[in-house]
Amino acid sequence: MNSSASKYKFTLYVDEAGDDGLKAYLNDDNDLSSExxxxxxxxxxxxxxxxxLRRLNDGAARAGLPFGRDIHFARLNHKKKAxxxxxxxxxxxxWFCVISHKKNMRAHRNAKAESVSKKQKFLYNWMLRLLLERVTRYCKEYNDxxxxxxxxxxxxxxxxxxxxxxKPDFGDYFTRLWIQYHSGTTHLRKGLIDFSVFDPPNIFIFPxxxxxxxxxxxxxxxxxYKSLPQKRQQNxxxxxxxxLMPRCASLDGKIFGAGIVIFPPDWAKSLSGEQLESIKYFAEIVASPRLCVPTRELDRLPS
Known part of the structure; x- marks a missing residue:
């Protein structure tokens, strides 16, 4: 392990699925942009x-992938993914994730966030903020x-x-949040990034x-993403x-709102049809002790 990595106690690796563009989804009949x-x-x-690293390599080996190969979910068949x-x-x-149903974001605006965030990255920045609010709290509580x-x-x-x-696409935004945190002037008080365990310059971008x-x-x-119904994903x-649920994070004994965040928050009212049923099923999963407690039974190969 290199010395630059060892000075950190935790690392949050962040990826995305779908696209964060809202403009392309203004038309309900458009299926070029992800829902x-x-x-x-x-x-x-x-x-x-x-x-x-060993877990990832072991999984790749059991899936029959060559050692040292870059592993990408989308390139694998169902059995190898499983x-x-x-x-x-x-x-x-x-793990933590924030899930946004973009149709319900079309009328949502946060002028204060937009004023310090690149317009084309507004949704990404906002969701990264929600993610960091929960991750920094998790790290702080772990330390405590x-x-x-x-x-x-x-x-x-x-x-x-x-x-x-x-980095400039989000640097100004999180630096402003850092200033507000230390001055006690954060606009939204319900959730806060805990800057006692995190400094904005410690954000990096890698392939x-x-x-x-x-x-x-x-x-x-x-x-x-693969579990969410949409026009471009029929199955x-x-x-x-x-x-993966055994490794989902919880705060205050709860997974919903912590390890899994649904946006908009009033999803039970704003979603309908398959979209609503898919989120309801998430609620059932997080309430299942069988799925949320690590067990060696999950170590068996899928048939």
Whole structure:
């Protein structure tokens, strides 16, 4: 492990599935843009990174993939995806994700956020903020339980470079939030990024091919995305998410609103049809002790 990585206590690897563009979805009949956008990632302790790599490599080997090959969810068949998801379901990390149904975002505006955020990256920045609010709280509570003093360099964030992502696109936004946090002037008080464990300069961008943590995060967001019904995806599959649920994070004993965040928050009223049923099924999954407690039974190969 290199020295630059060892100074951090936790790493959040972030990837996305779907696209974050809202303009292309203004027409209900348009199926060129995804109906959903998923932003999520895995949090790993620095000391657990070798085990995370081993889990990913073991899953790839069991799936029959050549050693050292870059692993991408979308390039694999169903059985290989399921094998690797089952292996990651026993991994040394916790995952978080924010799920946005973009149709219900069309009338939503946050003028304060837009004023310091690149317009084309508004949704990405907003969802990354929601993600960091929960991840920084998780890291702070972990430190408190271990009676360890928190430090602003505890958490580094590594974003997947999916093309066109630049640090200035979100740097001003999170720097402004940092200033508001320390001055007590944060506009939205319901959720706060805990900057006692995180400093905005500790956000980095890498291609998936260079970070195995990003390849693992790809399986998280892709599994979530694959379970969501939409015009461009006629056969959603939930079994990948079921395999990964043992590693989903919780706060205050709850997964919904913590490890899994649905946007808009009033999804029970604003969604309908297949979209509503898919989120209801998520609620059933997170309430299942069988799926949310790590067990060696998940280590069996899928048939």
């Amino acid at each position: 959903w956008f998923v932003l999520g990632g895995i949090v790993s302790k620095t000391s657990d990174e070798p085990e995370l 094998i690797i998801c089952h292996e990651l379901g026993l991994g040394p990390f916790r 339980r271990c009676s360890v003093k928190s430090n602003v360099s505890d958490l580094r964030v590594i974003l997947s470079d999916r093309g066109g992502l630049r 998936n091919t260079e970070k195995y943590g990003l390849q693992s995060a790809d399986f998280i967001v892709s599994a979530i 959603p599959k939930i079994e990948y998410v079921e395999a």
